[in-house]
Amino acid sequence: MDQLEDFHKLVHLDLKGAPPRMSYYEQIFPIISSFGATGLLVEYEDMFPYHDKLAHLKTPHAYTREDILKLHELAAKSNLIIIPLMQTFGHFEFVLKHDENRAVREVESYPNTLCPTHPDSFPLVTELLTQIMNLHLIDKYLHIGADEVGISLGY
Secondary structure (H helix, E strand, O other): OOHHHHOOOEEEEEOOOOOOOHHHHHHHHHHHHHOOOOEEEEEOHHHOOOOHHHHHHOOOOOOOHHHHHHHHHHHHHOOOEEEEEOOOOOOOHHHHOOHHHHHHEEEOOEEEEEOOOOOOHHHHHHHHHHHHHHOOOOOOOOEOOOOOHHHHOOO
16 A cells, blocks of 8 residues: 555635635535545634633634534535644634733734643633534544644744
8 A cells, every 4th residue: 555545635724714605615525525635624713613711712603513514514425534723822813812812822912822831721722622622523633733833832
């Protein structure tokens, strides 16, 4: 078996801004699959249906729980896996721009990076990941971002 067969070919869906409706996914997922993709890297940011103490993170037009289930259904029809992407250190503006989360910024005046040593950081990230994972129970993978952690931590 060729080593490359062990890897997935993913399409990154960055959903901040103007995310597609489910009817668009119904049309585009078969095309994505026909081009050889095997999965979707889904970065919700403020489009996820956060609830309870994280409800302030979602936009008024965020996807619903039912939308996430439909996304899974449509992806499965096209033989695409879903890997949710939840940033955990950097690229964290959608969380840190809110006054409720200001204290956990690495640098107070910049809402892009989480301070990993702040006592409230781990519980915040844990709750974010828990809510994501609870709507992705059938998915095998979870991407935590962290592409710039070495820089953030001074390595």
